[in-house]
Amino acid sequence: MRRFIHPAVLMISFWLLIFLTYFLAPVILTPAPTMGGVMFLTAHILLFVLGSLFYTHLLPGKSNSPHHSTVDSSISRRLQWRINTVLLIGMLGGLVSIYSKFAELTEFSLASIYSLRLLRAQSLLGVEEVHSSLASAGAFLCYPAGFVGLVSGILYYENMSRITKLLMIGFVFTILGVAILAGGRSPILVLLLFTGIAFYTRKYLGKSFLPKSLSIRYGIAVLFVAFVAYSSILWTVRSQKTGLDTAAFMSHAARVWGVEPTEGLIEISKSLNKPELPQAVVSSVFYFIQNLSMIERLLDSMHDIKFLYGGYHIDILAAALRAAPGGDDFLKPGYQILLNANIYGFFVGAWGALFIDLGYFSFLAALIWGVVAGRSWRNFYRNPNLLTALSYVFWSYSIFISFVSPPFGFSNSFAIYLWFVLFLIWSKIRLPINYGQSINRPDMSNQCVA
Numbered sequence: 001m002r003r004f005i006h007p008a009v010l011m012i013s014f015w016l017l018i019f020l021t022y023f024l025a026p027v028i029l030t031p032a033p034t035m036g037g038v039m040f041l042t043a044h045i046l047l048f049v050l051g052s053l054f055y056t057h058l059l060p061g062k063s064n065s066p067h068h069s070t071v072d073s074s075i076s077r078r079l080q081w082r083i084n085t086v087l088l089i090g091m092l093g094g095l096v097s098i099y100s101k102f103a104e105l106t107e108f109s110l111a112s113i114y115s116l117r118l119l120r121a122q123s124l125l126g127v128e129e130v131h132s133s134l135a136s137a138g139a140f141l142c143y144p145a146g147f148v149g150l151v152s153g154i155l156y157y158e159n160m161s162r163i164t165k166l167l168m169i170g171f172v173f174t175i176l177g178v179a180i181l182a183g184g185r186s187p188i189l190v191l192l193l194f195t196g197i198a199f200y201t202r203k204y205l206g207k208s209f210l211p212k213s214l215s216i217r218y219g220i221a222v223l224f225v226a227f228v229a230y231s232s233i234l235w236t237v238r239s240q241k242t243g244l245d246t247a248a249f250m251s252h253a254a255r256v257w258g259v260e261p262t263e264g265l266i267e268i269s270k271s272l273n274k275p276e277l278p279q280a281v282v283s284s285v286f287y288f289i290q291n292l293s294m295i296e297r298l299l300d301s302m303h304d305i306k307f308l309y310g311g312y313h314i315d316i317l318a319a320a321l322r323a324a325p326g327g328d329d330f331l332k333p334g335y336q337i338l339l340n341a342n343i344y345g346f347f348v349g350a351w352g353a354l355f356i357d358l359g360y361f362s363f364l365a366a367l368i369w370g371v372v373a374g375r376s377w378r379n380f381y382r383n384p385n386l387l388t389a390l391s392y393v394f395w396s397y398s399i400f401i402s403f404v405s406p407p408f409g410f411s412n413s414f415a416i417y418l419w420f421v422l423f424l425i426w427s428k429i430r431l432p433i434n435y436g437q438s439i440n441r442p443d444m445s446n447q448c449v450a
Contacts, residue, residue: 004204004381004392006056007373008049010399015045018403022292025285026265030258031296040295044351044366051370056378079156079386079427080164083149086423087167090146094174096139101181141316143178144416146171147194148423151393152386154198157211172223185234186411188227190401195220197396201389204380235283246279253279256342258293259286291349291403298352301341305356306334313353313409350402353409369407373398387424394420 022033105112153160153168160168172191179187199209210217244252254260261269261278269277298305310317311331321327338344338356354362373395380388394417398407408414 004377007052007370007377007395007399008056010396011045011048011052011370011373011402014399014402015041018289018292021285022289025281025289026262026268027282027285027289028260028262029289029293030254030260031293031300033292034296036299037292037295040299041292041349041351044354044363047363047366048370048373051367051372052374052377053370055371055374077161079152080159080161082423082427083152083160084164084167085149086145086419087149087153087164087171090143090149091167091171091174093139093142093145094171094178096135097143098174098177098181100133100136100139140412141415143174144412145419145423146174147190147416148390148419150191151194151198151390152423154195154211155202155205155207155386155389155393157202157213157216158207169219172219176226180230183234185227185231188223188230190397190411190413190416192223192227193397193400194393195223197393197400201393201396204384205389231284232280235280246276249279250282253282253286257286257290257346258342259290287347288403291347291352294343294346294348295352297341297343298348298355301337301343302355304337304341305359306337307359308334308357310357312338312356313405314357314414315409315412316414347404349404350406350409353405365406369398387427390420390424 022029102108149164150168150171153164157165175187175191179185203209210220250260259282261282265278265281269275308331311321312318312334318331321331334356335344348356351362351366354365358365376388376391376395380392395407398413401407401410401413404410405413408417
């Protein structure tokens with residue numbers, strides 16, 4: 001059986017890709033990465049790698065030989081009920097979220113949605129309590145449940161009922177609606193990442209990369225094209241809303257973002273008679289590599305940083321602090337320092353966000369993150385089944401979002417993680433069966449739930 005990609009290899013490869021994009025892309029970052037910034041990133045990455053390798057290869061554990069797995073049909077029916085439940089919770093949460101956001105709009109248009117998004121962003125920056133209904137808050141916590149059902153359904157797609165498959169499709173469309181009404185792309189990117197990782201993980205469960213379903217194959221293609229098209233439309237709407245033409249936008253990007261096109265890109269745009277090309281390239285590339293420049297700004301202000309202990313990158317915790325008495329007094333000075341350093345509102349990456357929240361304990365957090373990711377890999381490699389696969393999928397996802405934030409900081413990822421954990425615990429307590437084997441009642445005492 002082919003060896004599954006290890007978290008250490010994935011993390012190193014991913015960040016090498018980030019640096020490669022920076023060196024090859026026709027953009028100029030200001031401030032540019034320095035040796036100090038590179039060493040800061042490298043130290044965190046190496047600690048992650050050390051933690052993952054330690055748990056995988058050095059920590060003793062029960063030796064299980066890896067094997068292909070199959071799903072017993074009688075178990076599958078009960079499993080589908082649980083998958084259907086989390087998919088339904090996710091869909092209902094998403095629909096309530098869509099309705100709540102729609103009710104706040106004066107008109108249904110991307111421009112109106114963007115205006116509301118800016119208004120809420122200003123409220124968050126001012127550490128003002130964002131008033132939401134109980135239903136809206138519940139929806140925010142519930143729609144992530146659907147990601148667990150979607151990943152589970154993809155992993156064992158051939159064994160899923162028609163109802164489960166319809167719920168999976170319904171959840172995908174629900175997330176598209178959530179993203180559009182939120183005026184952003186993050187929920188769609190999360191959807192694409194979980195979907196892609198789940199397809200990859202199927203190979204280790206003895207299945208094909210893609211199920212033999214034309215609807216799945218066409219659906220993936222349509223989803224990807226829709227994401228690219230929506231991203232392009234979104235940038236156009238935002239530019240129009242701010243009243244900036246291409247030249248003004250590029251001036252704003254250079255002055256505020258700290259990014260500008262190279263002379264070569266400008267010359268290419270002139271030769272192609274595409275004056276908007278530099279804006280499209282700069283916006284797209286900056287999305288993925290801005291963390292390299294933000295780390296430099298962070299290091300320049302590191303002695304002024306007020307540690308926020310999760311209040312910076314964990315949405316739920318930040319919301320709880322804003323609502324708590326005295327919470328605004330705790331958050332506002334820290335946010336103001338980040339604003340003055342031109343960091344707030346940009347992606348500082350996993351390592352920068354951990355430092356803002358934990359200070360030098362960010363290095364310990366990187367080590368622990370690696371240990372947990374290595375644990376998920378070892379459990380899945382030694383005993384591949386649904387529970388261990390779900391854990392592996394989430395921690396692989398956490399690596400792919402590290403250009404933005406730590407595992408719990410991107411697009412409600414903390415709530416997503418909680419639903420993964422709840423589903424794993426529920427499966428163990430209520431149905432102590434190894435879903436990945438045809439044996440009815442194997443020992444699952446060594447399975448992970450995180």
